[in-house]
Amino acid sequence: MEGWVEEVRNLLPVTRRSIYMNTGTSGPVPEPALRAEAESERYLSEAGPGSAEALRESGRRLEQVRNDLARFLGSTPDQLAFTQNTSHGMAAVVGGMVWRPGDEVVTSELEHASGLLPFGYLRDRLGVRVRVLRPRDGVRLTPDELREGLSTRTRLICMSHVSYATGARLPVEAAAELARAHGCRLLVDGAQAAGCLPEPLDGLGADFYAGPGQKWLMGPEGTGFLHFAPGAWAVAAPASIAWASVEHEESPAGPLTYRLKASARRFELATISLALFEGLRTATQILEGMGRRTIWERVAALTGRLKEGLAALRDVEVITPMEAERSAGLVAFRLRGLSAPEATRLLAERYQVIGRWVPRPEAVRLSVHFFNTESEVETVLGAVGELTAGAGGS
Numbered sequence: 178m179e180g181w182v183e184e185v186r187n188l189l190p191v192t193r194r195s196i197y198m199n200t201g202t203s204g205p206v207p208e209p210a211l212r213a214e215a216e217s218e219r220y221l222s223e224a225g226p227g228s229a230e231a232l233r234e235s236g237r238r239l240e241q242v243r244n245d246l247a248r249f250l251g252s253t254p255d256q257l258a259f260t261q262n263t264s265h266g267m268a269a270v271v272g273g274m275v276w277r278p279g280d281e282v283v284t285s286e287l288e289h290a291s292g293l294l295p296f297g298y299l300r301d302r303l304g305v306r307v308r309v310l311r312p313r314d315g316v317r318l319t320p321d322e323l324r325e326g327l328s329t330r331t332r333l334i335c336m337s338h339v340s341y342a343t344g345a346r347l348p349v350e351a352a353a354e355l356a357r358a359h360g361c362r363l364l365v366d367g368a369q370a371a372g373c374l375p376e377p378l379d380g381l382g383a384d385f386y387a388g389p390g391q392k393w394l395m396g397p398e399g400t401g402f403l404h405f406a407p408g409a410w411a412v413a414a415p416a417s418i419a420w421a422s423v424e425h426e427e428s429p430a431g432p433l434t435y436r437l438k439a440s441a442r443r444f445e446l447a448t449i450s451l452a453l454f455e456g457l458r459t460a461t462q463i464l465e466g467m468g469r470r471t472i473w474e475r476v477a478a479l480t481g482r483l484k485e486g487l488a489a490l491r492d493v494e495v496i497t498p499m500e501a502e503r504s505a506g507l508v509a510f511r512l513r514g515l516s517a518p519e520a521t522r523l524l525a526e527r528y529q530v531i532g533r534w535v536p537r538p539e540a541v542r543l544s545v546h547f548f549n550t551e552s553e554v555e556t557v558l559g560a561v562g563e564l565t566a567g568a569g570g571s
């Protein structure tokens with residue numbers, strides 16, 4: 178194991194207890210980030226959270242978080258709004274666009290509930306038409322399939338950067354080009370990509386990109402972000418506003434007068450947890466210390482070995498594409514003769530391998546981040562081999 182990997186693992190107590198491969202649900206928060214959270218709470222408690230000094234200092238520190246997060250993600254502070262999670266950011270975009278009956282949204286069966294339910298709701302409330310595309314191979318939507326799904330009524334495409342179900346990396350750059358050509362907008366669900374894939378957000382061409390703090394960025398739960406293409410914050414106006422959305426909380430011109438902030442900040446409403454976001458900042462600094470490219474190269478090498486080893490097992494079918502450029506840190510697979518819930522349970526109970534299973538297509542899903550090791554991958558392969566032998570597959 179390389180020295181820097183060992184150093185990071187020393188900051189992650191979970192690595193001493195189990196083989197943690199469920200970053201796709203929530204990543205482990207490194208010890209320095211936990212300390213930053215505690216120090217932040219202590220500062221507020223000691224200074225008095227409502228004192229003029231603490232209010233000023235909190236505002237200053239939150240802007241530092243925004244700067245650091247934007248730099249790491251390949252965004253800019255003005256393009257980034259803080260959210261509580263991915264779904265919050267996606268809902269803010271969907272709720273902020275003006276919809277008319279007959280408008281169309283294009284999404285796909287590869288999306289998480291957070292990329293589908295907002296549109297079922299729009300359909301029922303406002304008569305918006307929703308096209309849920311079904312990829313022909315069941316794994317990865319192609320640009321051609323997306324093109325076929327668009328019409329002159331399409332207003333929004335919603336696509337994950339990485340499918341939570343199959344682990345396939347989806348063609349978001351091609352989707353951005355199609356959206357531009359069609360005069361519609363692209364909302365990307367970056368839950369399984371931000372902190373894992375190396376591309377700067379600004380280069381993807383999406384109008385809106387929502388992500389979590391708690392997964393591959395390894396920040397605390399309760400943190401997330403919404404990135405806008407330059408100026409796109411004016412396309413989806415916030416569905417509602419409060420004091421943090423406007424330039425001057427109390428305008429001398431009257432109680433109903435306001436000026437929205439000229440940045441993504443207009444999508445923020447009010448008080449958020451300084452401690453959680455300072456924890457996220459510290460976690461992001463750790464990732465930045467390694468570099469986006471180094472993280473991705475390591476994830477690609479580890480997932481490559483895992484997929485290759487799984488594919489070589491007789492009774493295992495790997496669902497995630499084998500190629501690194503068509504996948505990310507998620508690896509989904511099926512075991513013949515053993516249901517995915519049962520296999521996931523046995524991996525945890527017998528081998529301390531923590532993953533999850535996904536329902537459509539039913540599969541075991543393991544998340545491999547840079548802190549996982551080559552020897553953990555080999556242990557997983559041995560464990561899956563034993564499970565398939567025990568299941569008595571053909």
Ligand SMILES: Cc1ncc(COP(=O)(O)O)c(C=O)c1O
Pocket residue numbers: 201202262263264265289291292337339340341366368369388389401
């Ligand atoms: C692709 C995808 N989108 C959205 C979510 C929901 O994430 P959050 O809890 O950050 O809203 C998940 C969670 O697993 C996910 O995998």
